[in-house]
Amino acid sequence: MAEEIERDVMEFDVLIVGGGPSGLSAAIRLMQLAQESEQEISVCLVEKGSEIGAHILSGAILEPTALNELIPDWKEKGAPLNTPVGAEKIMFLSETGAVSTPQMFMPPAMHNHGNYIISLGNFCRWLGEQAEALGVDVYPGFTAAKTLYNADGSVKGIQTGDMGIQRDGTPGPQYEPGMELHAKYTFFAEGCRGHLGKALKAHFDLEKDVQPQTYGIGIKELWEIDPAQHQPGLVVHTAGWPLKPDTYGGSFLYHLEDNQVAVGFVVGLDYKNPYLSPFEEFQRFKTHPKIRATFEGGRRISYGARALNEGGLQCLPKLTFPGGVLTGCDAGTLNMPKIKGTHTAMKSGMLAAEAAFEALQENAESPAAELTAFTEKFNNSWVYDELSAARNVRPSFKWGLWVGTLLTGIDQVLLRGKAPWTLQHGHSDHETLVHKDKAAPITYPRPDGKITFDKLSSVFLSGTNHEEDQPIHLTLKDASVPVATNLALYDGPEQRFCPAGVYEYVEDESKQDGSQRLQINAQNCVHCKTCDIKDPTQNIVWVTPEGGGGPNYPNM
Amino acid sequence: MKILVPVKRVIDYSVKARVKSDQSGVELNNVKMSINPFDEIAIEEAIRLKEAGTASEVIAVSIGIEKTQETLRTALAMGADRAILINATDSVDVDIEPLAVAKLLAKVTAEEAPGMVILGKQAIDNDMNATGQMLSALLGWSQVTYASKIEVDGDTLNVTREVDDGLQNITAKMPAVVTADLRLNEPRYVKLPNIMKAKKKPLEMKTPEDYGIDVSPRLAVQSVVEPPARAAGIKVESVTELLDKLKTEAEVLS
Numbered sequence: 053m054a055e056e057i058e059r060d061v062m063e064f065d066v067l068i069v070g071g072g073p074s075g076l077s078a079a080i081r082l083m084q085l086a087q088e089s090e091q092e093i094s095v096c097l098v099e100k101g102s103e104i105g106a107h108i109l110s111g112a113i114l115e116p117t118a119l120n121e122l123i124p125d126w127k128e129k130g131a132p133l134n135t136p137v138g139a140e141k142i143m144f145l146s147e148t149g150a151v152s153t154p155q156m157f158m159p160p161a162m163h164n165h166g167n168y169i170i171s172l173g174n175f176c177r178w179l180g181e182q183a184e185a186l187g188v189d190v191y192p193g194f195t196a197a198k199t200l201y202n203a204d205g206s207v208k209g210i211q212t213g214d215m216g217i218q219r220d221g222t223p224g225p226q227y228e229p230g231m232e233l234h235a236k237y238t239f240f241a242e243g244c245r246g247h248l249g250k251a252l253k254a255h256f257d258l259e260k261d262v263q264p265q266t267y268g269i270g271i272k273e274l275w276e277i278d279p280a281q282h283q284p285g286l287v288v289h290t291a292g293w294p295l296k297p298d299t300y301g302g303s304f305l306y307h308l309e310d311n312q313v314a315v316g317f318v319v320g321l322d323y324k325n326p327y328l329s330p331f332e333e334f335q336r337f338k339t340h341p342k343i344r345a346t347f348e349g350g351r352r353i354s355y356g357a358r359a360l361n362e363g364g365l366q367c368l369p370k371l372t373f374p375g376g377v378l379t380g381c382d383a384g385t386l387n388m389p390k391i392k393g394t395h396t397a398m399k400s401g402m403l404a405a406e407a408a409f410e411a412l413q414e415n416a417e418s419p420a421a422e423l424t425a426f427t428e429k430f431n432n433s434w435v436y437d438e439l440s441a442a443r444n445v446r447p448s449f450k451w452g453l454w455v456g457t458l459l460t461g462i463d464q465v466l467l468r469g470k471a472p473w474t475l476q477h478g479h480s481d482h483e484t485l486v487h488k489d490k491a492a493p494i495t496y497p498r499p500d501g502k503i504t505f506d507k508l509s510s511v512f513l514s515g516t517n518h519e520e521d522q523p524i525h526l527t528l529k530d531a532s533v534p535v536a537t538n539l540a541l542y543d544g545p546e547q548r549f550c551p552a553g554v555y556e557y558v559e560d561e562s563k564q565d566g567s568q569r570l571q572i573n574a575q576n577c578v579h580c581k582t583c584d585i586k587d588p589t590q591n592i593v594w595v596t597p598e599g600g601g602g603p604n605y606p607n608m
Numbered sequence: 609m610k611i612l613v614p615v616k617r618v619i620d621y622s623v624k625a626r627v628k629s630d631q632s633g634v635e636l637n638n639v640k641m642s643i644n645p646f647d648e649i650a651i652e653e654a655i656r657l658k659e660a661g662t663a664s665e666v667i668a669v670s671i672g673i674e675k676t677q678e679t680l681r682t683a684l685a686m687g688a689d690r691a692i693l694i695n696a697t698d699s700v701d702v703d704i705e706p707l708a709v710a711k712l713l714a715k716v717t718a719e720e721a722p723g724m725v726i727l728g729k730q731a732i733d734n735d736m737n738a739t740g741q742m743l744s745a746l747l748g749w750s751q752v753t754y755a756s757k758i759e760v761d762g763d764t765l766n767v768t769r770e771v772d773d774g775l776q777n778i779t780a781k782m783p784a785v786v787t788a789d790l791r792l793n794e795p796r797y798v799k800l801p802n803i804m805k806a807k808k809k810p811l812e813m814k815t816p817e818d819y820g821i822d823v824s825p826r827l828a829v830q831s832v833v834e835p836p837a838r839a840a841g842i843k844v845e846s847v848t849e850l851l852d853k854l855k856t857e858a859e860v861l862s
Contacts (some may be wrong), residue, residue, distance in 0.1 A: 060801060102620070103640055174638050191800055215797040227798040276629060311629075353626055515640075516623035604622050608641045 054298075059211065060231040064096040064189075066408055067209055067235035069196040070250060072108060073172070074380025074393045075241030076179040077122055078401030083186035084122075085409040093412065095188045096233060098212060100195040100579075102600040104180035107579055109272055109356040109608045110172035110394065111304050111316060113137060113164055113287065117434070118398035123182065132174045134309050137164040138285025143342065144457075145293040150342040161389040161442065161463030164287055169314070171305045171607045172394060189346030195596035197230055198240075199248050206421050207375030209234040210248070212595050218521050236419055237408045238376040241401060244359045245581035249382040254428075258369035258378070264392055264480040265367040265384055266446070267299070269582045271334045271357040271551050272316035274511075274607060276436045277350035282311045288393070290343075294336045297453040299323045299329075300362075300446075304391070305336050305346065312353075312607070313346060318391075320362060320449070321481040321549075321586050326493045328546035330582075332356075332496035339497070347503050355513040356605050357551035357580040360393065361386045362446050363477060365439040371430060372420040377404045385439050389445040389464060396435045403429040441469025446452040447477050485588045488543040507553040511576050515604030516552070518597050524574040525597035526554060526583060533591040534570035542588055549586045578603045609723035609760075610665045611654040613688065614713055617672050617679040618733040631831040634733075636700045641681045646728025648686075650788040652795040653758060654726050655687035661749035662760045663724075664689060665689050669716055670821075671696050671704050677811060683805035685798045691811045692716060695822045703734055708816075708823040710742035722783070724765075729754055729787040744785035752780050756791040771800040 066082055068075040079097050082407065083415045086093040101107035104431075114133065119126055126133070142153040155325040184190050195213035202208045210233055216226035244267065253259050288305040295301045300320030307313050317334035338347060361367070361384035368384055371377055379385075380397030387396055407426035430436055444463045449456030463471050499505045528534065536546055539557055546555035554576050560569035579602045584594040619625055620640040636673065643651075646715050649668040658665040668683035670676045679689040695714055696704050717725060730737035744751035750765070757768035760782070769776040770789045816823045844850045854861045 194800060226794055226797055231800055513621050513624060604640050
């Protein structure tokens with residue numbers, strides 16, 4: 053294809069990639085600062101989802117700290133924070149029983165008094181309206197396909213994805229070339245494992261002084277349950293069954309308004325057994341005797357999945373590079389013991405906005421290339437303090453659930469996160485799978501269609517949609533690796549870690565010898581990024597599909 | 609010649625519609641809404657007629673809640689010149705009925721004096737397939753439905769229609785109301801700079817009272833229910849058993 057096509061260019065002061073809590077908070081903060089000092093600033097935000105909120109998935113419990121700072125009158129402005137957290141429970145599950153942790157032994161980070169159970173998607177829709185009202189140019193349905201660089205090596209902006217490219221890579225009749233968006237500063241706020249963020253970390257070697265990031269996959273369903281079972285504000289977290297003690301993970305169950313319950317399951321992606329299926333573990337979890345009753349007679353109304361950062365402070369890359377910054381989960385600001393990342397993502401976006409605005413104040417035409425002030429602000433903020441106090445919780449679970457729980461108790465309850473040591477995570481998540489002959493196969497129960505479901509009926513509820521006639525956006529560096537390595541050594545783990553049924557090994561009919569090939573059902577993809585993280589050969593590379601494609605999550 | 613294109617804001621085609629638990633309708637809160645796909649085709653056709661020099665101005669009009677402005681902005685970003693929104697309700701759950709819509713559109717047509725009205729053959733939310741027909745009757749204009757090809761030749765309109773047994777070529781006298789079928793064209797992708805420009809294009813806000821039209825419903829929705837779930841199948845052991853069941857249980861063979 054012609055690489056040298058003429059592309060339209062638009063210039064902005066600040067360009068933001070991603071319409072999640074971090075990107076939207078940054079956009080809002082920039083506009084507020086400009087208004088306060090009666091200055092003009094041009095801010096553009098692109099979002100690959102068909103609308104703001106379409107790709108947003110989280111538990112979610114919101115700690116309103118950053119929101120109180122950003123929009124103190126959020127109540128008057130109609131922010132969708134409708135359900136304050138009420139009763140709270142943490143349970144350790146065995147196959148048939150459950151032990152609750154008394155409130156006094158719960159680490160302070162796990163107390164949720166004053167927080168709200170929300171739909172993060174709806175919260176972002178609201179933030180998007182606030183940003184637009186302040187004059188941000190918000191463009192959903194446009195992907196940031198690649199990063200553009202200036203001659204001096206600094207980031208110049210991004211190129212939006214081409215539209216109307218056919219499956220074979222050639223332009224179709226509706227072809228519309230993507231355009232170049234240039235900015236003095238580009239904020240990358242793509243969320244966990246953003247594909248440009250990943251490339252930037254490598255390009256600028258941003259992770260050279262930190263440990264490899266470790267991730268989890270969160271799978272979530274939204275239910276409308278029997279009103280008799282509904283208890284608005286109830287928050288339940290579990291650890292233990294159905295996961296083995298050597299696998300990090302657990303569930304959440306939040307009772308929202310309108311008889312709705314958000315239920316989800318997180319599995320640390322450093323798991324070892326290639327036969328493990330996070331999706332099936334989640335389905336099985338719902339059948340636990342202490343959990344099942346919540347869903348009896350209810351109806352599942354939505355489904356989705358998303359990877360999350362679990363590494364914390366030890367894994368936080370350098371946040372700045374010439375011409376741009378990483379914010380929120382694109383950097384990795386999630387607080388693992390709190391199981392929350394919205395407030396920290398928002399705050400990191402706001403701090404980046406303040407740093408950029410100050411730099412533009414100093415020199416509007418050619419401001420400082422690198423926003424080092426952002427790192428200073430970040431290190432002096434409550435986000436840094438939180439992440440510092442949280443830093444030893446996740447790595448302590450590499451010794452299993454029981455040692456991890458004990459060490460967490462010591463670290464969080466007795467030492468309050470002020471231990472004089474910092475634990476290491478160890479490996480990258482793609483390095484932890486053992487070969488199939490060293491792993492025990494897992495047999496999962498068949499779905500009953502009432503409480504438990506198969507992947508395809510689940511993906512249907514995500515509203516995922518991709519224009520069919522386009523190149524496959526789950527790319528392989530080497531097409532021979534899936535069968536030769538992933539299937540031969542690990543029994544094709546991508547069939548199990550993908551929560552959307554994208555990867556299937558099927559008979560290769562062209563060979564007639566019973567051998568298999570990898571089929572990629574890209575149209576099912578819910579953009580969770582798990583394959584890009586967990587593929588043991590790092591052969592799968594997630595790139596952006598045509599803008600507007602992907603899930604259409606309502607109320608997630 | 610001006611072309612008037614009525615567009616409707618509907619639940620997005622990729623959203624899995626869910627009936628509310630009280631059976632009062634489909635859940636629309638926080639659900640993605642977009643331009644009715646058949647209306648998008650109508651807009652595209654009007655813009656192509658303008659680009660071909662046949663039309664001089666494309667006016668998009670919609671009737672609904674205030675947020676329908678977003679739908680009209682999409683039409684403007686595609687290439688419509690200006691837009692009119694008749695703010696007829698505050699509730700996303702209120703569906704203005706085709707007759708009220710047609711009456712309002714007849715008034716707008718009288719004011720704007722377009723040579724043609726192109727609209728979708730039906731909206732994908734209520735599937736009424738009535739507004740275009742009612743509008744042409746109210747105006748006393750030619751009515752051309754299910755168009756898959758349009759050619760304007762002075763005062764006459766040559767249209768290919770999609771009908772059950774194939775394609776039908778007809779000529780009609782202008783002015784005309786044309787309803788667009790799926791194969792009329794494939795709408796363009798909206799360019800980012802055009803979205804920005806669309807924000808500056810004129811969008812006039814009106815109310816049904818401005819036109820003296822009563823939009824209160826004449827139909828009462830008793831209940832909305834989801835299609836029954838398909839019962840699980842069974843496995844049969846042999847062909848004989850299959851034939852037996854087809855005869856005695858399904859009663860499709862004798």
